[in-house]
Amino acid sequence: METVAFGRTGLKVSKLCFGTMTLGSSEWKPWALDERDARPILKRALDLGITFFDMADWYSAGIGETIVASALTSMVPRDRLVLTTKAYYAMSDDPNDQGLSRKHLLSSIDSSLSRMGTDYVDIFMVHAFDPDTPIEETMEALHDIVRSGKARYLGASTMFAWQFAQMNHVARENGWTPFVNMQCQYSLLYREMEREMLPYCRDQGIAVTCFSPLARGWLAGSQDRRSQTDSMFANNYGDALDREICAKVRTIATERGTTMAEVALAWVCSRESICCPIMGAGSASQVETNIKALGLELTPAEIEALDRLYRPRDVINDYVPDPMPRHLGGVLTAVEE
């Protein structure tokens, strides 16, 4: 697998990043895989050349970090891996066990390292913007974590561009470490980041990693187990235009003798503004499908056919409480499948 430079840093990563939200404990979410099932998937990912693994403290409430890092470090030396983790979401009922306060960040990195059984993470990320903590407090705490050696680089996820730009400016103004990575949702069905975030990141040389490249299974032609049991996006995807885009993906997949998932992933991989797509997998064979998509080069005409249908939709993040489908006609389109 290709190795790519991570934005304007010296860090090199595998072209695909493996997302580990699906690995941990089925007690956390019904679609999460337990350790026994996770191990062969991670092994296959390593065998196929993936060295970049994305975690978060919140995934399976810590068990994700424990299982993934222990499996990986038992198979390859720690330094051969690029491991990320995140902090922000509530790890318990304690009001200080969440958010981007100095108190939580400094505890959170230590807890993550102890669960992962390593003494550093490569990228430590803020999972979202915390409107209740001064940006100065957050950025100074993150800088202290970088200086302490516990994190090599900083990243951020799921916030508005103006918030992200503010955080970076506060860091620069104070001589603290800015973010080198933005992780955001991006797929043929969700392209809102093209408006502000991707141009900002391009301007600043910030590496963009993107999650949900298959829009929770919609772009693979199936709503998988997770989509059925996960209410998080039930109302957001599936309007008439989404279905039309999916139909276009299906047509191209048929013409190219491949799967819809491969076409949808190949489209994401073709985007210059995306450094690394993050792909999850529920089985070793899904890992193979995802990687196979790297070899599928779409023609400019195919990309244009996939590109031109998209229309703006609600932003999905913690600050938009109830994203709704688009309005495409006289009456609001109901989700039906």
Added chain:
Amino acid sequence: METISFGRTGLKVSQLCFGTMTIGSSEWKPWVLDEADARPLLERCLDLGITFFDMANWYSIGESERIVTKALTTMVPRDRLVLATKALYAMSDDPNDRGLSRKHLLSSVDASLRRMGTDYIDLFVIHAYDPGTPIEETMEALHDIIRSGKVRYLGASTMFAWQFEQMNHVARKNGWTSFVNMQCQYSLLYREEEREMLPYCRDQGIAVTGFSPLARGWLSGSKKCRSQTDAFFAEFYGDALDREICARVETIATERDATMAEVALAWVYAKEAICCPIIGASSVSQLETNVKALDLELTPAEIQTLDELYRPRDVINDHVPNPMPRLLESSDGTG
């Protein structure tokens, strides 16, 4: 008319700002009023208590600044007025006679002052973002203009939030003057600035002025001369959802015994994120309607009724070459 604070500055402005794009020369655009027709309109503005006037060098290619300022300053002392003008759009074929370069900005402010016959501008606004000029060059030139006394405050218009944030940051980092104003399009039919720009401005205490509160006439229930002759937004507004929103405006207008324009303006006036709506007018009676809307207080239920339908649409600015309606033709009928 009430006087309000302009963001976190000490400047006070009238609650409404009068936009002067419709005044200048009918040779520039067919919907523009010439000097003789403009004077009574501006006089009525002053009578109604409007002291804040928004111009641009580009409007009627300089004629607007000349006519508007001349009329106003013969009626009231210069210091009683808050005058804004802008720079960026091409004033001639010369590649240096446009944009946000140091060369153009320093010449542009002098040319505007000459046309306006005044020795200072209250608010100097960059009309858009210029990707062809380094931000440092622009912000230093603007700072020099401020230090020279030719301009009291700086504003910006029509750009992405991340670009605006960068410009302010460059100014602060270098000890230069930052923007106190963002002028952007805002109406019941165009609310894209709610996503990034308005929250940023609220966070920073930047005064937001909103133009096109009636979405080129769509929200007043009539597409007037300008909509018919101005291709710019003809294709953009008017999709099924726009028409549904207009229908609700009409219903409330009927219930409240007001015009659609009054209801649509009252909705903008009710938005806390907007410091000052910019209203245009082609006639004294239109102006009076726009001002009368200040007295129409919508109920929370009415605001909710107007608010709830809006769905995202393409951004309108110079960096989105071809904004389109929400629904593409190819999808027609599949919904």
